[in-house]
Amino acid sequence: MQKEKRINSANKRAMTQIKVSVIIPVYNAEEFLADCIQSLISQTLEECEFIFVNDGSTDSSQQIIKQFQEKDHRIILINQENVGRSAARNIGIIDxxxxxxxxVDSDDFVLEEMFENLYNRATEFDTDIVISNYFxxxxxxxxxxxxxxxxNILYDQNFIQKNVIPNLLEREDLFAVWNKIYKRELIISHSIVFPNEYEEDQMFNLWVFNTVSNVLFIDYAGYxxxxVFNGVSKNIFKIDYFGIARQKLHVDYKKRYNLTIPYGEFEKLKAIRFIQKVFYLLFKYATAEISFSDKLKKIQIMVFDPEVNxxxxxxxxxxxxxxxxxxALVLKIIKNKSVAGLYLLVLAVKLTYHPKTSEIIRNLNNFKFKKT
Structure with a gap:
């Protein structure tokens, strides 16, 4: 019955010529949800629909959405049991x-002209994907x-294969789906969905970018x-992020998504991405609020792993x-298997890091390493 209601609702909305469907997965998001919804219903592009997929929230998220739904008919609420963000987004795509x-993520917000700007550029260039800057x-x-x-350059599939796909394999620059709009017909016709796996945004984008004819980057930021960490620093050891990264290293995305990149380059880019994840996890573990000995043991297992070396x-x-x-310091420690060097680095990070000084650290780190 609920599925039939959604189909009837979708058919009715299709008659109003919706320009952009915005999908928002929601799970226990009451702290920032009102800000998110208000920014959406304030959009200057009126021909939008806002599909909130409540993924089994146990807080007041559903009630908050319903309150706004009474004020704005463009809000669609879909309730389901908790099955994860990927499944929630896929339900939204169907609807x-x-x-x-x-x-849009439920704890984020957008400027009021965000979707009008992206849609206007998309139709101006008749492009499959528009990618914006963000805050x-x-x-x-x-x-x-x-x-x-x-x-403001319309990039074709040849550029995508030579530049965008390699970037998606090596770095996180293009992972996000929330600073982009995608042509719905393309997603539906190729049955593109979010996999129920870690870093699902990357895999969704690999699939989409390998399929589209063109993409457009624009000089605009509205997202x-x-x-929001929600205690991630304290709970980071409860999930084996290093194990997940190693598992992803051995996934054959080339075969899964029919990528044209040569296998040698493919394996190299995945390896670079894997070691970058080690850099990131080392820093997160070093700044986590646990005993120094426990964090050092965890970091040693990762840094001195034979495959990492x-x-x-x-x-x-x-x-x-x-x-x-x-x-550069971490890589040197890995290659030399330097226990003393790792100890000193972790200690230095622990003693010097503070959120208020992190911007200074990032700026210092912008002095790129050059081999002499």
Whole structure:
């Protein structure tokens, strides 16, 4: 009965020529949800629909959505048992009727002209994907994250294969789905979905970008991404992130998504990404609120892992490209298996790190490492 109601609702909305369907997965998001919803219903592009998929929330999220739904008919609420963000987004894709699809996380917010700007550029260039800049909320302030490729150029599939796909394999620059809008017809016709796996955004984008005809980067930022940790620093050891990263290292995305990139390059880019994850996890573990001895044991297992050592030696020149002082030190410790060096580095991070000084650390780290 609920499925039939959703189909009837979708057919009715399709008659109103929705331009952008915005999908918002929600799970226990009561703290920031009202801000998110208010920013959406304030959009200057009126021909939007906002599909909230309540993924089994146990807080007041459902009630908050219902309160706003009474004020704005464009809000669609879908309730389901808790099955995860990927499944929630996939339900939203099925229900969407817009010409383009966008995604917003429930603890983020957007400027009122966000979707009008993206939609206008999409129709102007008749492009499959529009990618915008965004604001990253970190340490109580926002910094702008600009496009990694020149803007206002319609890039074809040849450019995507040579530049975008390799970037998706190697770095996180293009992982996010929430600073983009995608042509719905393309997603539906190729049955593109979010896999129920870690870093599902990356895999969704690998699939989409390998399928589209063209993409457009624009010089506009309207999305505000909040880094909400919810105790992640304290609970980071409850999930084996290193094990997950190692598992992803051995997934054959080339075969799964029919990528054209040569296997040698494919394996190298995945290895670089894996070692970058080690850099990140080392820093997160070092700053976690647990005993020094416990964090050091965890870090040693990861840093002195034989596969980490082998890949660091094999691809060390490629790994250090565009990296900073911290990464250079970690790589040296890995290659030399230096227990003393690791001890001193972890101790230094523990003693010097504080959220208020993290921006200084990041700026210092921008002095890129150059081999002499």
């Amino acid at each position: 969407a009727t817009g010409r383009y699809i966008g995604f 990253l909320g970190r340490d109580d302030k926002y910094i702008i994250k600009n496009a990694i490729f020149p803007v 505000f991404y909040r880094e 082998m890949l660091s030696k094999k691809y060390h020149k490629d790994i250090l490209k565009n990296q900073g002082i911290f990464e």
